[in-house]
Amino acid sequence: MKVIKLIWESLRFASQALRSNLTRTILSLLGVTVGIFSIIAVFTLVDSLEKNIKSSLSFLGNNVMSIDKFSFSGGGEDYPWWKYFRRPNNSFIEYTFLRDNLRNADATTIFADANTTVQFGSNSFSGTNLKGVVSTYKDVYDVPLGSGRFFTELEITGARNVAIIGAKIANTLFPNQEPVGKEMKIRGQKFFVIGIFEEEGEGLFDIPSKDEACMIPYGAFSKIYNVGRYGMGPSIAMKGKDDDTGLIALENEVTGLLRARRGLKPTQEDNFSLNKSEFIMNTIGSIFDVISGAGWVIGGFSILVGGFGIANIMFVSVKERTNIIGIQKSLGAKNYFILYQFLFEAMFLSLIGGVTGIILVYLITFIPLGSLVLTLSFKNIILGLGVSSLIGIVSGIVPAVLAARLDPVEAIRST
Structure with missing residues (x-):
C-alpha cells in the first residue's frame, strides 16, 4: 500500500508541476524529447537498413562457405588481384x-x-x-x-x-x-x-x-x-x-x-580462397555499430540538456513545496518517503518527454522511403523508456536528497 500511495503522490505532484508552469515544463522536457527522438530514430533507421541489406544478401546463404579465386576480405591498393586472377x-x-x-x-x-x-x-x-x-x-x-x-x-x-x-x-x-x-x-x-x-x-x-x-x-x-x-x-x-x-x-x-x-x-x-557468408554479415554489423555509436553521441548531448531541465524543475518544485514537506515530516513521513516521492516525480516527468520522442519516431515510420521500410521495434521502445527513466532518476537524485534532509521545523516556517 505504501508503494501505491507513493506512486500516486508522485503522479499527483508531477501533474501539478506540469500545470503550474506549462511553458517552463515543456521547454525543460524538450531536451529529453529531442534526445530520445534522436537516439531511437537513429537506432530504428540502422535496424531497418541492416535488415534490408541482410535480406538483400540472403543469396549468400547462412552458415555457408564458398571456394573462389578471390577473397571477400580483399580491397585497397595492396590487394594482389593479379595473383588471384592467375589461380x-x-x-x-x-x-x-x-x-x-x-x-x-x-x-x-x-x-x-x-x-x-x-x-x-x-x-x-x-x-x-x-x-x-x-x-x-x-x-x-x-x-x-x-x-x-x-x-x-x-x-x-x-x-x-x-x-x-x-x-x-x-x-x-x-x-x-x-x-x-x-x-x-x-x-x-x-x-x-x-x-x-x-x-x-x-x-x-x-x-x-x-x-x-x-x-x-x-x-x-x-x-x-x-x-x-x-x-x-x-x-x-x-x-x-x-x-x-x-x-x-x-x-x-x-x-x-x-x-x-x-x-x-x-x-x-x-x-584458392575460402569465403564465409558470416564475414560480410559481420562487416555490415560493424559498420552499423559505428553508426549506432554516433546516434548515442548525437542524442546524448540533447538528453544531457534535458536532464538539466528536469533537475531545474525539481529544484523549483522542492522550493515551492518546502512547507508541505515540513508538514509531511511532522506527521511522521520518513526521509525515504520524501526521497522516493521526488525521484518518482522526476522519473515520470522524464518519461513524458521520452514517450513523446518515441511517438514522434513512430510517426516517421509512416513516411514512405521507397524500398526502405522503417520499423520501430519493441527493443527500441524499451530502450527509449529505460533511458528516459534513468535520466529522470539521475536528474532528480540531488533535489530529492535535499528535500529528504530538510528539517521539519525550518521547512514549516518557510514561506
Whole structure:
C-alpha cells in the first residue's frame, strides 16, 4: 500500500508541476524529447537498413562457405588481384571429390553464373542473372518458389532444357499469362519454364535479386557456356554443420582436401580462397555499430540538456513545496518517503518527454522511403523508456536528497 500511495503522490505532484508552469515544463522536457527522438530514430533507421541489406544478401546463404579465386576480405591498393586472377578455376571433378569426401559439411554444391538475355516471342529481358546449378543447390541455399517446382534429379543429370525464372522476368516475358509450362529462349536454345521464384521486390541497393534471375541445370548451362575455361569459373559452396562455430572444422578439412587434390606442396601457399557468408554479415554489423555509436553521441548531448531541465524543475518544485514537506515530516513521513516521492516525480516527468520522442519516431515510420521500410521495434521502445527513466532518476537524485534532509521545523516556517 505504501508503494501505491507513493506512486500516486508522485503522479499527483508531477501533474501539478506540469500545470503550474506549462511553458517552463515543456521547454525543460524538450531536451529529453529531442534526445530520445534522436537516439531511437537513429537506432530504428540502422535496424531497418541492416535488415534490408541482410535480406538483400540472403543469396549468400547462412552458415555457408564458398571456394573462389578471390577473397571477400580483399580491397585497397595492396590487394594482389593479379595473383588471384592467375589461380586455377574450380572444376566439376573437384566438386564431386569434395562432395564425396567432406565430413564436416551438411551439403556441397557447384554453380556457375552469367549475364544474358531471355526471350519469348517479341518480348525479351536483358541483364538476366543466369545460374547453372546441380540438385544439391537447394540444400545449401534457399530457393523460395512462388509457383511450380525445383529440378528433378533426372533433369539435372540429363542436362534437360528446363528453367526457373524470377517474377520480374515472368511478368515481362509472359504478361497476363501463366509462365509455368511455357517455352522461352536462352541464347537461341528453347527452355521450358517449370517454376517461378517467390517475388522479392526492389532492393535498397543494386544487389542481384531473384526477380531478375533464371536458373537452369548445370549441364544445360555447360552446353551454352564453356564453363571454367575463361573468366571466373564455377563456384563450389558448402553448408557447414550447426555445431561448427565459425566453420573452423570445415575450413580446415576443405583446405587439406583441396590442397591434396591440386597437388600443392607444404611450402606452397593456397591457390584458392575460402569465403564465409558470416564475414560480410559481420562487416555490415560493424559498420552499423559505428553508426549506432554516433546516434548515442548525437542524442546524448540533447538528453544531457534535458536532464538539466528536469533537475531545474525539481529544484523549483522542492522550493515551492518546502512547507508541505515540513508538514509531511511532522506527521511522521520518513526521509525515504520524501526521497522516493521526488525521484518518482522526476522519473515520470522524464518519461513524458521520452514517450513523446518515441511517438514522434513512430510517426516517421509512416513516411514512405521507397524500398526502405522503417520499423520501430519493441527493443527500441524499451530502450527509449529505460533511458528516459534513468535520466529522470539521475536528474532528480540531488533535489530529492535535499528535500529528504530538510528539517521539519525550518521547512514549516518557510514561506
